[in-house]
Amino acid sequence: MQEFEKYIDLAKSLKTVNAKIISPQDIFFDIRAILKCRWGCEDFFQNSIRCDTRDTTYQERVEMVKSYNNILVIHAHDARELSIAVLEIERTAFLDGYYFAFAIRTCNLCKVCAIQQRKPCPTPDKVRPCDQSFSIDVYKTARNLGLPCDVLQSKDDIQNRYGFVLLD
Numbered sequence: 001m002q003e004f005e006k007y008i009d010l011a012k013s014l015k016t017v018n019a020k021i022i023s024p025q026d027i028f029f030d031i032r033a034i035l036k037c038r039w040g041c042e043d044f045f046q047n048s049i050r051c052d053t054r055d056t057t058y059q060e061r062v063e064m065v066k067s068y069n070n071i072l073v074i075h076a077h078d079a080r081e082l083s084i085a086v087l088e089i090e091r092t093a094f095l096d097g098y099y100f101a102f103a104i105r106t107c108n109l110c111k112v113c114a115i116q117q118r119k120p121c122p123t124p125d126k127v128r129p130c131d132q133s134f135s136i137d138v139y140k141t142a143r144n145l146g147l148p149c150d151v152l153q154s155k156d157d158i159q160n161r162y163g164f165v166l167l168d
């Protein structure tokens, strides 16, 4: 566990608010997250690379997450900074020898998503899957860890965003 502390420090140096090492048992899965993804998210209708589940089944995606022992959950207020942070942490962990290190975080790398402007994604290799498509109940997961996650009432509310880096 201690060997992963450096990724908490790295996350905090990348403009995020908080980070914790958790286990798969700390992640709550609920198939209703997929229900909301397919019918509640405007991105899905655009047949977007951001929503692509790459021919994996729901069961496979849950099993993928459960195959890891140590997962970094990262809390941030800014969606783009969080997307940048999870990729940087994934890369660092990979170079440290955790060759299965992998980020789960809906892609907000660009200030304005090219896909949403019906243009090709400039960096498709950097797009990572959305947590909703993995049926992760982010609200329940964050709250159970003592992290804030509430339904926003207005666009001016502070956003609490979460990303995950599956480490080993």
Ligand code: SF4
Pocket: 049, 050, 107, 108, 109, 110, 112, 113, 114, 115, 116, 120, 121, 122, 123, 124, 126, 127
């Ligand atoms: S990298 Fe940019 S264009 Fe591609 S999916 Fe992410 S935000 Fe959209």
